[in-house]
Amino acid sequence: MKTIRLLLFTALAVIFAGIGAHAQNYKAQFPQMDTTGAIKDASGTTFATISKDSIIKNSQGEKIALIDRNGNLLDNTGKILGKAGKNGEFTKADGQVEYTVKPTKDGAHCEVYDKTGKKVLTVPKNYKEQASTMAYVQREMCMPKK
Known part of the structure; x- marks a missing residue:
C-alpha cells in the first residue's frame, strides 16, 4: 500500500512540474517589459527601452521616438504617430484605437492587447x-519588416 501511495505521489509531482514548466514557457512567448523600462523578447534579448523621461531607444541605443507631455508618440523627426491615453490605450494618428491595456489578476502587471484581441505585451x-x-x-519600429 505504501508503494502505491509513493508511486501515485511521484506521478502527481511529475505532472504538476510539467504543467508549471509549460505555463512558464507559454508566458515567455510574449515580449515583457521589466521595471527598468527594457522590453525583452522571449529569448531575453532587449530590443527597446523607455527612460523615465519617456525617450524610447532601440537595441543599439539610438533614440527612435519619445512620448511628449500630452501623451503623443513622436518619431525621431517629430512626426506624431499616435497618442497614449491615461487608461493605457493607444490611438494611431488616424484616430483608430490600435491597443488596449488591462490589468493582470495579480495586480502587479498590465497586459496589452491589439485590436484583434491578441495579447502582445506584458508590462509592470x-x-x-x-x-x-x-x-x-515594438511592432512598427523595432521588428524587422517582412
Whole structure:
C-alpha cells in the first residue's frame, strides 16, 4: 500500500512540474517589459527601452521616438504617430484605437492587447500609460519588416 501511495505521489509531482514548466514557457512567448523600462523578447534579448523621461531607444541605443507631455508618440523627426491615453490605450494618428491595456489578476502587471484581441505585451503596472505605446513601437519600429 505504501508503494502505491509513493508511486501515485511521484506521478502527481511529475505532472504538476510539467504543467508549471509549460505555463512558464507559454508566458515567455510574449515580449515583457521589466521595471527598468527594457522590453525583452522571449529569448531575453532587449530590443527597446523607455527612460523615465519617456525617450524610447532601440537595441543599439539610438533614440527612435519619445512620448511628449500630452501623451503623443513622436518619431525621431517629430512626426506624431499616435497618442497614449491615461487608461493605457493607444490611438494611431488616424484616430483608430490600435491597443488596449488591462490589468493582470495579480495586480502587479498590465497586459496589452491589439485590436484583434491578441495579447502582445506584458508590462509592470507603473508603465500602464506607456504600455500600448511600447507595443506599437515594438511592432512598427523595432521588428524587422517582412
